[in-house]
Amino acid sequence: MNDSISGKQACKLSSNQIITGKWKKTQYEIIRELGCGATGSVYLARSARGLSALKISDDSMAITSEVNVLRQISRVQGPSLGPHFYETDDFASPRGILAFYTMEYIKGTPFLAFVRGRGPEWAGILTVQLLKDLHFLHKQGWIFGDLKPENLLAGEAPYHIRWIDPGGITKEGRSIKEYTEFFDRGYWGLGDRKAEASYDLFSVSMLLINTAYPGRFEKTQEKGTERLLEKTRDSERLVPFLPVIRKGLEGRYSNALEMREELLLLLQGASFRNVAAGRGATQKRMSPVSRQKRRQAAQVYAPGAKKVSRWSGVLETMVAASFLLILYILYLVGQTV
Structure with a gap:
């Protein structure tokens, strides 16, 4: 010491x-x-x-x-x-x-701060990018090792994930030389510290969990998998990622590209569901009487103005935002294939 x-x-x-x-x-x-x-x-x-x-x-x-x-x-x-x-x-x-x-000095925003400022969907978008980069790194025979938010930045627009500390990178097949307990499968009793792709993919699952629990948490007497999946199910923002998180924790992906493809499908599906859910919720909230009252109110406060309700504006914004998110995901795929 x-x-x-x-x-x-x-x-x-x-x-x-x-x-x-x-x-x-x-x-x-x-x-x-x-x-x-x-x-x-x-x-x-x-x-x-x-x-x-x-x-x-x-x-x-x-x-x-x-x-x-x-x-x-x-x-x-x-x-x-x-x-x-x-x-x-x-x-x-x-x-x-x-x-x-x-x-190189990389300008950008720390991973967790970026997700906190931009919204939880960005955790998935940046992780899709990270998995592509990890696949490339693994193909060269290297394992990231000490994969954690502190070693990741969201670079300036167009936003892209960058890693900034090579200290934990280890040649495949050797023992991991640096690690942080929360992201280490050995700490959770879910594997050894051999430098292999599955070690990094476990850390990716923990990275997603960390976005919902920025203060992190310690292991208990429960089996590691049960504790981590319980925390995942308890977080509304993590539930959509549950299938990917589970397979990453259990070491059931053969490579980073496989994990990336499944995460991408989840992101695209969630975006379309959000659009549909927003439309349905708006229609349910607005009964015929409510719509009539809103039209009357619009005429009172803006005589002669176009009769567009506030709720339709909210719906249009939700649809546009979701559509842009989908387009951005597709753009990222095109850039990283």
């Missing part, structure tokens, strides 16, 4: 501090801290290149491992995966030599 604390202190940088690479002599001005994890701290920095994310650590082996992952993925990645790698170097600090590397 003391080693961990001293390591974090060693990596503590101040705003406006200038650090210079020992070998390449590139100068970076520290702007602010972006995050701090088990293997080091990440800062927003400015150099002659422009803005970048700079990760610094007293664990040179961890930095070397992450750089190797970033270099390999940067060569083959699609447009929506993780940050591009820039360079690596050492920094001679007052507390000794620290290793660091710089990568």
Whole structure:
């Protein structure tokens, strides 16, 4: 514990501090801290290149491992995966030599904050994108490992999910090197920590559950699956995702693409049902007498105006919003196939 604390202190940088690479002599001005994890701290920095994310650590082996992952993925990645790698170097600090590397700074909104601000349907839309990217990553022989909202951003419009921390990415077949308990199947007693596709897909199910329980919750004496499915059924926003969440928790998907296709079908079905439900609910609420009264009220408050009720406007808005959501989902499919 003391080693961990001293390591974090060693990596503590101040705003406006200038650090210079020992070998390449590139100068970076520290702007602010972006995050701090088990293997080091990440800062927003400015150099002659422009803005970048700079990760610094007293664990040179961890930095070397992450750089190797970033270099390999940067060569083959699609447009929506993780940050591009820039360079690596050492920094001679007052507390000794620290290793660091710089990568693309991705502007965006944290996953949970984005879903909270835009609406629960976006949890499904962003997860569809994430599953496509995971499938690509898995095909290259890598497992994300530490998959959690803190490592995901919704990039600026057109909105697309991006991952921002390569620290947990592990070669397929090895032991997961970093994990967060809530998203770890080992913690819930539902599998081991072997780096394989099903490990990431379990975390995807937990990611969806986390959108309804941002404070998270701990395991109990109940069997892991029962506890998690009970929490899923207790949340109105999660019930539509229940079939996909269950199969992800139980490891019944052979790959990320299969999970993505089923989630996409659920999203499309839910959108059409919302349109129909909105139309039916509006018709039930408006009896003939109510419609007549609304027409009379419209004539009183807006003589000569077009006779359109407030309820029809609400219905039109609901239909338009649902239709746009469907179109956006179809657009995303076209972009990621």
